[in-house]
Amino acid sequence: MLNKRMHPYDISTWSIWLDMVLVGGFDRSMQVFDMNRGAVVWEVPDAHSRAIHCIVQNKGSAFSTQPSESYNLFLTSAVTDGVKIWDLRTPRCVRRYDNHVNRCHPCSSAISPCGRFIASGSEDNCAYVYDIRSSTYLHKLQKHSDTVLSVAFNPATPEV
Template structure:
């Protein structure tokens, strides 16, 4: 073992000791557990969402889905090299957008409904204008944002002219779509791939999840890191901001979902399924914040009562891994995508 190796191990051990000390200090500040505090609350009814529409159009694994701001249209991205924009009310395809690369890992729908974005193993974020057509009649390609040394794992529109991206090279970037240039960039945002991004309700902050097992809170306006949250024992595959703006939920490869409170700077909820057999790929919160939902490798979407920390039920129907879920902004529907090639609308 070289001197550098020994020094690295010593530094890692020191870092782990500091993290453990931080956790101890945080726990000292917690005067009670969430489940204890909410024990006298009445139980919520079982979550009875059922499949309203089963959307068939893709011919390969569907890796990502995201609702638009109108809570009616959603976009899905698949390994068949297509983006499909769906009308979730009727179940009809609105547009099919052929992609230059089929390795899609993330999609995003602008709140305005004017643009969709996607990216993946092509190390690029591609933006399409859904209201304009190119010479072939497809949605017009507006921008191809290159400059990543790793796959594009997540993207979210800040507005019609700015998009936030996270990638496998640990970068976070904000892009100006008019010029096609970065306005902000953080090179080592995490100690591993940035896997998931969720914007706060006011749009001024966002939270990221990473394979380094941590979540971080950032300020959109200057891309400054505000807080780091520890707790998970494996990759944090998904993060979702609480509707109140003061907390966020996570879904992880360690087979747990968790709820972190920003004001108390620590984890307040720990959620496990009845049988801990599969990791969680995605998470979402109901509009009230009372339900936490997680898509899983076991083909189901698990639901918990966030306040009483109780498993509330399972949404079953997919026949393969659930890759992504997205809650409608108005809280009236949930969409999910799966390796079974279907997109489901739950109401």
């Protein structure tokens, strides 16, 4: 059972990967629920300054390899608060990415299949690609006709 104060209608986004359920609440909190134990492993009450609208786990790809500890990483996004990367082994934000513009639309983010890059949509009609180890962006993909709400990496080739 999730935290008693978090009801299903309080959940803004969630993600399931292996035996973990990640939950973002409208109250700005985030919980990690372990299905094997049937308990909340950790909770961050104020994970973002606004409700979390996107949770992305590092699922990798059959077409590339990455270190096993990389699968502990996941991203959260909230309007006006950028993208944060978290590690399942510790209940704190590891790094923050906020060079993209995200003032009012729920722009999503993605982790590359190799685990080295993060992409994020933006309200300035661009998509941003970050190196996972750095908070500054590597590439700004421009010339989109409107806000970039969703981004994804090709699982087989290094393309956004």
